[in-house]
Amino acid sequence: MKYSKRFLSIAILSVLCFSVVACAGNRPKDPEGPDSAALPEQRTTIELMTTWGGVDSMAGTLKEIIARFENENSTIKVSNQSIFGDEYLPTLKTRFASGTEPDVFGLWPGSDITYLVKANKVADLTDILKQDRAWMDSFNLSSFTYTTYGNKIYGIPFEMVFEGLFINKDLFEKYKVEKPQNYEELKTAITAFRSYGIIPIAYNSSAEGSYIYQNMVASLGGKKGVEQSISDGKINQIYIDAMKYMKELYDMHAFPKDALALNSNERNQLFFTKQAAMIVQGSWFIPYFDKYDQSVEMIPFPSMNNSSPKVPTGLGGGTFYISRSAWDESPGEDATILFLKYLTSKETATFFYEKTALMSNLKIQQERPYSSLAQKSIDLYEKTREENKTSIPDHIIDRSAWNDVVIQQFPYFLEGKKSAEEIWSEVVIRIQQN
Known part of the structure; x- marks a missing residue:
């Protein structure tokens, strides 16, 4: 069959047009074009791990902060x-050991973060901070001392914490018991509450339950004694003496009958429900109470040697770090830094302060916090002289030795099955071997 030249020309032109359209249909759309909104956004997920989870007093506020950040940064999921x-x-330690560490994590100062830094598991933030001087200078620069290792800054010292004795003031008033200012008065209060069927001190044999013991150590030794923990291969005597005072209180039935079996939430509930008159806790404990609650007060832990009361203070779990693995991809790195800056900003610090009375290391003048308990507790801290502020003992002692030896064996000591000297000798050996 023969075809005219005109027909062939039309046929060839039609094929070419079809080919052009087909190719255009397969070509990616111009991201700047009018149809670009139809393309899915590239999302980055940041894994955050802190102690502010579950029933923690900061948990709800942290969720609000995360929601605000995600609303302002639609391509980032936390x-x-x-x-x-x-x-x-x-x-946290298990996740780092298995290579599944979070991108951003909170951790107080001590041996654990030191080990992670030495193992090259934590990102060096020095250059990033120096490039953004407004961010770095928003903090009290001295607070970076506690997150600096080998002249490099690894952590953002957001949260400052302090410890003391919380009392159910209404119970003290009801049973006409004086607030204890020294150890003898503390024993008098214990005896009185026992006689009325009230648990004197909510305590359990956990790491968190050890705050009472740590406050005893701080009271006996002050800043110097706490920090000079080991000398000539021996533990400072104050750590031994404080354990013996704990044994005296245990024998006086100052603690719950099942103290050695309670978990931390159960211990706290004894105080919340007025079954216990006292508990040793930190500033993070304040937001557990209703803003209109006038029945609870925070006072300095009673002096163990009739000197001025001591207040253990330091950086809290809201000291934030970035894992090295978060640097693997530049988009992840950029998003992680963006989130960390948001998490440690003045706006976030103010929000936490107003909601939970969290005290930060930022250079900001805060208005009154949300409750009278918060205001009085902060006043307690601010009126304490610097020489009476001490380090927190478990920030000084190797944390693995503290948890695995001191905490684990404390029940044996209280029950008279092991001496304080034996336990601390084991701790020193453990530290020297590390």
Whole structure:
């Protein structure tokens, strides 16, 4: 069959047009074009792990902060994997050991973060901070001392904490018991509450339960004694003496009958429900109470040697770090830094302060916090002279030795099955071997 030249020309032109259209249909759309909104956004997920999870007093506020950040940054998702209580540290360490560490994590100062830094598991933030001087200078620069290792800054010292004795003031008033200012008065209060069927001190044999013991150590030794913990291969005597005072209180039935079996939440509930008159806790304990609650007060832990009361203070779990693995991809790195800056900003610090009375290391003048308990507790801290502020003992002692030896064997000591000297000798050996 023959075809005219005109027909062939039309046929060839039609094929070419079809080919052009087909190719155009397969070509990616111009991201700047009118149809670009139809393309899915590239999302980055940041894994966050802190102690502010579960029933922790900061948990709700942290969720609000994350929601605000995600609303302002639609391409970033924050996976909040925070854990409450004594399970946090072992879980975090397990994740680092298995290579599944979170991108951003909170951890107080001490041996654990030191080990992670030495193992090259933590990102060096020095250059990033120096490039953004407004961010770095928003903090009290002295606070970076506690997150600096080998002249490099690894952590953002956001949260400052302090410890003391919380009392159910209404119980003290009802039974006409004086607030204890020294150890003898503390024993008098214990005897009085026992006689009325009230548990004197909510305590359990966990790492968190050890705050009462740590306050005794701080009271006996002050800043110098706490920090000079080991000399000539021996533990400072104050650590031994404080354990013996704990044994005296145990024998006086100052603690719950099942103190050695309670978990941390159960211990706290004894105080919340007025079954216990006292508990030794930190500033993070304040937001557990209603803003209109006038029945609770925070006072300095009673002096153990009739000197001025001491207040253990330091950086809290809201000291934030970035894992090295978060640097693997530049988009992840950029998003992680963006989130860390938001998490440690003045706006976030103010929000936490107003909601929970969290005290930060930022250079900001805060208005009155949300409750009278918060205001009085902050006044307690601010009126304490610097020489009476001490380090927190478990920030000084190797944390693995503290948890695995001191905490684990404390029940044996209280029950008279092991001496304080034996336990601390084991701790010193453990530290020297590390």
